[in-house]
Amino acid sequence: MAPAYRTVLIHPAAPPPPAPGAPCNGCGLCCLAEPCPLGMLVSRRRSGPCAALRWSDADQRYWCGMVADPAGVTRWRHPWVVRGLRRLAHRWIAAGAGCDAALQAQAPPG
DSSP states (O other): OOOOOOOOOOOTTOOOOOOTTSOOOOOOHHHHHOOOHHHHHHHTOSSSSOTTEEEETTTTEEEEHHHHOHHHHHOOOOHHHHHHHHHHHHHHTTTTSOOOOOOOOOOOOO
């Protein structure tokens, strides 16, 4: 059986994926491949790139919008709601726990 491949469009300046267990470096590969459970809620889809994923030109990396800008993702503006969403997002995406994406990035042939 041939290996399964999926094409994802990634920013050319995105860092390469970290080693498994290493801290997230914002490569975005996992969120571009499919949304996490939190991403499924905010994206309202179970496959494809997460709608909450945000590219930062300043940082040259991807950020989870539910951590970096929950108001921009949800349009909820109350400060206490935004703080709560940010804390919840940190926990749900296991921010700081290390990369657990079993994905390999390859440049397109040609």
